[in-house]
Amino acid sequence: MKILDMPPFAPVLMESTRAMGYSLESAVADIIDNSIAANASNIDIQFSPYDAVPFISILDNGDGMTKEQINDAMRYGSQSSLNIRDSKDLGRFGLGLKTASLSQCRCLTVITKQGRRIEARRWDLDEIYEKGTWALLSLNSEEIHAIPQFQTQLKSLKSGTLVLWEKLDRMLNGAKATDKLMSKQMEYVREHLALVFHRYLAGEPGITKLTIQMNGLKIEPKDPFLIGRSTVFQADEKFMIEGYPVEVSSFMLPHVSNLTKKEKAALGGTEGLTKDQGFYIYRNKRLLVWGTWFRMHRKDELSKLARIRVDVPNALDHLWTLDIRKSTAVPPDVIKSNLARIVDRISEGSKRAWTFRGKREISDNGSHLWSKTKIRDGVVYNLNREHVLLQLLEETLNQEQKKLLENYLRLAEGNLPLNQLYVDLNNEEQVNVRKEKDAEREAIETVETILANISDSPMRDAQIRLIMQTDPFCNYRNIVDMLAKELDS
Ligand SMILES: Nc1ncnc2c1ncn2[C@@H]1O[C@H](COP(=O)(O)OP(=O)(O)OP(=O)(O)O)[C@@H](O)[C@H]1O
Ligand SMILES: [Mg+2]
Numbered sequence: 001m002k003i004l005d006m007p008p009f010a011p012v013l014m015e016s017t018r019a020m021g022y023s024l025e026s027a028v029a030d031i032i033d034n035s036i037a038a039n040a041s042n043i044d045i046q047f048s049p050y051d052a053v054p055f056i057s058i059l060d061n062g063d064g065m066t067k068e069q070i071n072d073a074m075r076y077g078s079q080s081s082l083n084i085r086d087s088k089d090l091g092r093f094g095l096g097l098k099t100a101s102l103s104q105c106r107c108l109t110v111i112t113k114q115g116r117r118i119e120a121r122r123w124d125l126d127e128i129y130e131k132g133t134w135a136l137l138s139l140n141s142e143e144i145h146a147i148p149q150f151q152t153q154l155k156s157l158k159s160g161t162l163v164l165w166e167k168l169d170r171m172l173n174g175a176k177a178t179d180k181l182m183s184k185q186m187e188y189v190r191e192h193l194a195l196v197f198h199r200y201l202a203g204e205p206g207i208t209k210l211t212i213q214m215n216g217l218k219i220e221p222k223d224p225f226l227i228g229r230s231t232v233f234q235a236d237e238k239f240m241i242e243g244y245p246v247e248v249s250s251f252m253l254p255h256v257s258n259l260t261k262k263e264k265a266a267l268g269g270t271e272g273l274t275k276d277q278g279f280y281i282y283r284n285k286r287l288l289v290w291g292t293w294f295r296m297h298r299k300d301e302l303s304k305l306a307r308i309r310v311d312v313p314n315a316l317d318h319l320w321t322l323d324i325r326k327s328t329a330v331p332p333d334v335i336k337s338n339l340a341r342i343v344d345r346i347s348e349g350s351k352r353a354w355t356f357r358g359k360r361e362i363s364d365n366g367s368h369l370w371s372k373t374k375i376r377d378g379v380v381y382n383l384n385r386e387h388v389l390l391q392l393l394e395e396t397l398n399q400e401q402k403k404l405l406e407n408y409l410r411l412a413e414g415n416l417p418l419n420q421l422y423v424d425l426n427n428e429e430q431v432n433v434r435k436e437k438d439a440e441r442e443a444i445e446t447v448e449t450i451l452a453n454i455s456d457s458p459m460r461d462a463q464i465r466l467i468m469q470t471d472p473f474c475n476y477r478n479i480v481d482m483l484a485k486e487l488d489s
Helices: 011-015 024-037 069-074 097-105 125-131 141-145 148-154 179-196 196-204 259-264 267-274 314-319 333-355 388-395 399-414 417-428 435-455 460-468 478-487
Strands: 043-048 056-059 109-113 117-124 157-167 211-214 231-241 244-252 276-281 284-294 308-311 370-375 379-382
Touching: 011 097, 011 125, 011 196, 024 043, 024 056, 024 097, 024 157, 024 267, 043 148, 043 179, 056 148, 069 097, 069 109, 069 117, 097 109, 097 117, 097 157, 097 276, 109 148, 117 125, 117 141, 141 148, 141 399, 148 157, 179 196, 179 211, 196 284, 231 333, 244 314, 244 333, 259 417, 308 333, 333 370, 388 399, 435 460, 435 478
Parallel strands: 043 211, 276 308
Antiparallel strands: 043 056, 056 157, 109 117, 109 157, 231 244, 244 308, 276 284, 370 379
């Protein structure tokens, strides 16, 4: 038996790998992964596809590369996917720089700088076709200095790397070169980066905070969990797989009617909420896949507010069936069985957010304005007859007036405009919109009235304590503080 060395034919292989299925935004994200792995804190993206010489460039202020490193970096399969990677490395396959770039352009130039040392390499598909070999171009100093993007962008940095895409056939092919198309594509890229790198953009312990600019405009992080506004509906969990931690946090977004217009738009409206519910898998804090229950749960109306953050380290890559674009991943059974437990509890959690939207997490001992009772045929909502304000009012009424009031309350309860409310909520109307300030002012006025009414009451202290726990007063810090002072005096 003989062994034949059968290297791939460069032009054909390179052309084929262009069809891996990268979108423009996932290709740009793949380049930024490399910048993050190289400890960059600043990334500057330039889109100039309709200039005389159209280009897209991605500049970072990371560590840069030595001559040997850039040679390796340009090779297809620069590092084995089986290697153990630094725990901060976002790479896996040794391909992204080449495959992501050449999926969008026919000419990739990488220029890197470490102090005074500057190196540049280029894959030009047209050149490869002509030579028929893996002809990597190495640019000399004069050629590097003749590149305008080097002059304007990388030259002034101490260290860093500039990735330059030219011959943008994919982007420009067939398209009428209108500004509209370009701004649309830039918008996709902006939104994608704002989401997948949101934790880097916002900064958190253990990672270098990142700034990304696109044509001079800073990209703001897009937090899919609305942290601070949403409810953590069960305690964070951590489980160990092969000695590595997998961490899970479960968020319930605020009820749709409690979202501001801006928040709702950012979440993609009702459609976006339903579509994007589910797990959000982060690999080294970089969002990998999102908006899926991995077939453990149906994307239904009730769970549409639930979003579960799962943090996995890159050391567990071999379990996840990661693809080269790093845009799909399938959780292994060990992880699935742990996640299944959490999924089971979601329906319960989201039901609660729908029924007692927003209030209950603050004080559940407090007395609610409405009470809900389960009966055989469904549920009944009644105004809580124990509510402090109602009790006070009743004290001032004679029997006849009390009866009239009770009749009125029953009438209101029995005629809630439920169908209309349902339609409004589904149409994303904000129901009972009130400015937060107005609602607070009204609540303060009510408390003041109550206080005036109970000033001589022997039960005054107990009543004040009750108001402090009562809906909606318990939701306002100012009111609770005011009542606490009242108790002290
Ligand atoms: N901006 C950069 N700064 C410093 N080094 C870089 C940069 N971009 C790429 N490299 C080096 O080039 C190597 C190859 O990058 P490439 O994206 O092709 O593969 P990878 O990141 O190792 O794996 P993956 O295919 O999963 O992205 C990297 O491992 C890194 O060492
Ligand atoms: Mg990479």
